[in-house]
Amino acid sequence: MTDYTEGLNPPQKKAVLHSEGPLLIVAGAGAGKTKTLTHRILRLIDSGVEPQQILAVTFTNKAAQEMRDRVFQLLPHCQGSTLTMGMPFIGTFHSLGVHILRENHALLGIPRHFTILDKNDSLSLVKESVKAKGLDPKLFDPKKIRDAVSKQKGEGMTAEKYREQTGESASDFWKRTAADVWLEYEKRLRAEGALDFDDLLLKTLRLLRVDTAVREKYQDLWRYIHIDEYQDTNTVQYELTRALAEKHQNICCVGDVDQSIYGWRGANIKNMLRFEKDYTGTQTILLEENYRSTQNILSAANEVIKKNTMRVEKNLFTRKSAGEKIALYEAYDETDEAYFIAGKIKELISAGVPAGEIAVLFRANYQSRAIEEAMLSADIPYQVLGVKFFDRKEVKDTLSFLRASLNPNSTLELKRIINVPPRGIGETTLKKIVAGQNTGSPVALPAAMKKKVADFEALLSRIREHALHKKPTETIKFIIKETGMEHGFSLGGEEELERLENVRELVTLASKYDDFPQEEGMVRLLEDAALASDQDSIMHKNEQGGLVRLMTVHASKGLEFRVVFVTGLEDGLFPHRSFGSSDTSKDHDEEERRLFYVAITRAKERLFLTSASTRTIFGSRQVNIPSEFLSDISEELIEKEERSGGGGGKVIYL
Numbered sequence: 157m158t159d160y161t162e163g164l165n166p167p168q169k170k171a172v173l174h175s176e177g178p179l180l181i182v183a184g185a186g187a188g189k190t191k192t193l194t195h196r197i198l199r200l201i202d203s204g205v206e207p208q209q210i211l212a213v214t215f216t217n218k219a220a221q222e223m224r225d226r227v228f229q230l231l232p233h234c235q236g237s238t239l240t241m242g243m244p245f246i247g248t249f250h251s252l253g254v255h256i257l258r259e260n261h262a263l264l265g266i267p268r269h270f271t272i273l274d275k276n277d278s279l280s281l282v283k284e285s286v287k288a289k290g291l292d293p294k295l296f297d298p299k300k301i302r303d304a305v306s307k308q309k310g311e312g313m314t315a316e317k318y319r320e321q322t323g324e325s326a327s328d329f330w331k332r333t334a335a336d337v338w339l340e341y342e343k344r345l346r347a348e349g350a351l352d353f354d355d356l357l358l359k360t361l362r363l364l365r366v367d368t369a370v371r372e373k374y375q376d377l378w379r380y381i382h383i384d385e386y387q388d389t390n391t392v393q394y395e396l397t398r399a400l401a402e403k404h405q406n407i408c409c410v411g412d413v414d415q416s417i418y419g420w421r422g423a424n425i426k427n428m429l430r431f432e433k434d435y436t437g438t439q440t441i442l443l444e445e446n447y448r449s450t451q452n453i454l455s456a457a458n459e460v461i462k463k464n465t466m467r468v469e470k471n472l473f474t475r476k477s478a479g480e481k482i483a484l485y486e487a488y489d490e491t492d493e494a495y496f497i498a499g500k501i502k503e504l505i506s507a508g509v510p511a512g513e514i515a516v517l518f519r520a521n522y523q524s525r526a527i528e529e530a531m532l533s534a535d536i537p538y539q540v541l542g543v544k545f546f547d548r549k550e551v552k553d554t555l556s557f558l559r560a561s562l563n564p565n566s567t568l569e570l571k572r573i574i575n576v577p578p579r580g581i582g583e584t585t586l587k588k589i590v591a592g593q594n595t596g597s598p599v600a601l602p603a604a605m606k607k608k609v610a611d612f613e614a615l616l617s618r619i620r621e622h623a624l625h626k627k628p629t630e631t632i633k634f635i636i637k638e639t640g641m642e643h644g645f646s647l648g649g650e651e652e653l654e655r656l657e658n659v660r661e662l663v664t665l666a667s668k669y670d671d672f673p674q675e676e677g678m679v680r681l682l683e684d685a686a687l688a689s690d691q692d693s694i695m696h697k698n699e700q701g702g703l704v705r706l707m708t709v710h711a712s713k714g715l716e717f718r719v720v721f722v723t724g725l726e727d728g729l730f731p732h733r734s735f736g737s738s739d740t741s742k743d744h745d746e747e748e749r750r751l752f753y754v755a756i757t758r759a760k761e762r763l764f765l766t767s768a769s770t771r772t773i774f775g776s777r778q779v780n781i782p783s784e785f786l787s788d789i790s791e792e793l794i795e796k797e798e799r800s801g802g803g804g805g806k807v808i809y810l
Contacts, residue, residue, distance in 0.1 A: 178436075178437060209378060211244070250687045258270075378400060384411070414750055491529075495530045497764070501704060501721075512703055554662055629666045727780065728780070
């Protein structure tokens with residue numbers, strides 16, 4: 157038997173050796189939680205637990221892939237293989253939902269190859285629903301309605317129940333209207349054979365609640381459950397976890413209340429705080445030893461977060477040296493701030509720090525503009541965490557051909573690709589085709605147009621044949637060639653050639669799925685593409701250290717860098733004051749403090765904090781006072797950076 161506790165500290169060993177009953181691991185930033193979870197899974201298997209009885213769930217594909225790779229590399233009989241039957245299920249909450257829904261699609265009355273709508277496609281369908289109800293999208297913002305629907309689904313609400321709860325008073329008018337649009341939206345989802353992101357969890361939970369046989373099947377299948385980032389779970393994820401763990405109670409949840417920063421999208425910090433009440437006999441283990449940062453950085457983080465009251469008390473420490481002091485630069489304005497950052501980055505790169513080991517974090521997206529200008533002026537290679545690979549038009553088009561071939565009911569996919577590349581099928585013809593789909597009646601078209609439509613349908617039929625019987629790489633190559641995309645892009649300019657490179661990169665990506673059974677590989681490719689997060693989109697060359705990363709603090713969670721700049725530390729910007737009602741102001745303030753804590757703990761060696769005395773926001777220049785967070789850090793931990801000149805004199809705060 158292999159000793160999977162070797163190299164672990166005492167609390168980590170304790171967590172790995174625990175097997176039966178509920179376990180809560182409170183893991184501070186950089187405390188080796190992934191290693192602990194991985195070794196716990198390996199020890200369970202080594203002690204006789206069947207691998208397929210283990211479930212591990214996290215929030216991003218990147219985190220799931222990292223855990224999966226570690227487990228499979230260390231399991232002797234798994235090396236060189238992919239995730240198949242007889243292996244632990246390691247994935248995201250959404251991929252877990254997809255897995256359960258596909259296995260039980262007949263019970264739910266949905267197609268096996270249902271389409272997963274991303275946010276943009278979901279918004280398009282909501283907009284159609286608004287119009288179908290005779291409403292003006294300019295007056296009833298589809299995005300606002302979509303976000304409201306998403307929030308309600310995350311709380312476990314259905315459209316029918318929501319409509320029942322709305323009254324007939326004038327004050328309930330917007331809710332009543334949103335409910336009517338939501339009902340129309342659900343009708344269109346069913347017609348499309350599609351589910352949105354929230355459905356993947358909500359429908360899974362409802363299935364487990366109403367079908368005892370299905371619930372017991374998965375309870376007995378996954379006897380040992382692991383949930384990572386438990387502090388980020390919303391109501392549906394919390395209930396889904398409880399439904400699966402209810403029978404055997406062998407649940408291990410890992411998280412850090414101090415890093416709960418997604419309250420605005422439904423995450424409920426109380427899920428973790430009440431874990432010990434939910435699961436009788438819980439053993440709680442604190443992981444406080446940090447393997448990432450210097451002690452000065454950790455001391456600052458500890459001082460900042462101790463002011464919060466909704467937390468589990470802990471104190472991060474490291475065996476590393478104290479390290480350099482935290483640098484603080486008080487800029488005159490956002491331009492001065494940006495040029496200071498660019499200048500320091502130039503110095504760091506010259507001193508041998510790889511550009512990819514440097515990150516600039518900001519609270520609000522608009523802050524990146526001034527920083528980008530300074531980076532361009534200094535000729536520093538950078539990347540703003542922006543458009544996901546799977547959001548690029550040419551990539552979405554390619555995958556839409558695949559989805560449309562498998563789900564003929566999806567008019568959204570049909571609309572996207574019927575003229576990609578242009579094949580002369582106009583809007584009127586498209587409406588007739590969609591009408592024919594909805595009624596099941598043949599479409600009356602001129603002979604020439606009928607041939608174009610027939611050719612298009614034949615193309616989808618050939619793609620479907622490939623998808624069901626060939627490897628994913630062969631199918632993607634077939635789509636690129638047979639649709640005419642490859643030929644069209646190759647004749648274009650630099651932008652078109654870049655699009656061609658992107659669809660070819662999709663072939664490379666698809667190769668990861670070639671070892672799965674044919675249809676399963678294709679299904680997994682579509683799932684991962686639909687469920688990819690912002691962090692999953694960081695470019696490969698970035699991981700090789702080529703570009704400085706510019707991103708919001710929210711986007712930085714789960715990442716680490718040798719050098720981190722945290723910008724805009726002014727009252728009203730960070731902590732942010734523009735949202736949050738008075739009755740939740742304490743919750744909001746504590747979440748802002750947790751966000752700053754997350755920002756600090758991304759840094760391994762150097763941490764720079766910057767603020768601006770004046771900043772132009774929405775065209776108006778305003779004088780700022782420094783963030784309250786700065787006063788939380790002991791003066792002996794901070795070293796002030798001097799201005800290089802030309803930025804103006806001393807600022808007097810009134």
